[in-house]
Structure formats: C-alpha cells, structure tokens
Amino acid sequence: MSRDMGKRIDHIVTRPMPISLTPEELDLENHPIKRASSVIPVRAWTRFYEATVRVDAEAFEWTDKAVHIRWVGSDGQPRSAWYGRMQLTERDRSVSNNVVAE
Incomplete structure (x- = not known):
C-alpha cells in the first residue's frame, strides 16, 4: 500500500463523526x-468524541423529545444526528449557510 493511500485511509477512519x-x-x-x-433552520450543539461544536443545521424530522438534524461539517462532508430538543434553537429562516440542501 502506498503512503498516500495509507494517509487517505487514516483520514477516513479518524474523521470526526457526530x-x-x-x-x-x-x-x-x-x-x-x-x-x-419543510426543513426548519436551527442552531445546534453537536457532540463529537473530539469536541462539542455549535452548527447551523436543518431540522427535518422529530419526535416529542428529539430532533433529527443535518448540516455540512467543516470538512465539507454532510452530517446528521439525533439530539435532544434542548440542544437546539430555531434560527432565522432566511439564513441557510452551511446546511445540506434537500
């Protein structure tokens, strides 16, 4: 295996996941x-093993106690996760930066 291939595998394996x-x-x-x-723009505290990060996201489904959100990570990759309602606040619907399009 080439050194470049090894670096790419390391990057994929160690990429932060929510x-x-x-x-x-x-x-x-x-x-x-x-x-x-229709999606609802939110600000959310997202949890990773490495850190907690506040992101602009979209809520697209929920239960009476949790919300499923999606956003684009700092590496440009789409992310999604379920979080408790208390970790989110609704943001201005005219703002749509750094979110995944439907």
Whole structure:
C-alpha cells in the first residue's frame, strides 16, 4: 500500500463523526417520528468524541423529545444526528449557510 493511500485511509477512519442519540434513547416505538413538510433552520450543539461544536443545521424530522438534524461539517462532508430538543434553537429562516440542501 502506498503512503498516500495509507494517509487517505487514516483520514477516513479518524474523521470526526457526530454522536447521535441511541435507538434506546429515541424509543421510537413510544415516540413516533414526525416528518417536516419543510426543513426548519436551527442552531445546534453537536457532540463529537473530539469536541462539542455549535452548527447551523436543518431540522427535518422529530419526535416529542428529539430532533433529527443535518448540516455540512467543516470538512465539507454532510452530517446528521439525533439530539435532544434542548440542544437546539430555531434560527432565522432566511439564513441557510452551511446546511445540506434537500
């Protein structure tokens, strides 16, 4: 394996991934998902193993206690995760920077 290939593999393996709520925490059997007719712009505290980061994101589905959001990471890659409602605030709907288009 070439050195460049090794570096690319290391980058992919170690790329930060958000920590989402677990299936047990979501408890979808008792808290069904509601899908948005249009996305809602939000600011969210996102959790990674490496750090906690506040991002501009879009809420596109939710339960009565959690929200599924998507955003573009600083590396340009799309991200999504489930977070508790208290970790999000709605932002001005006219702002749409750094979010994933539908």
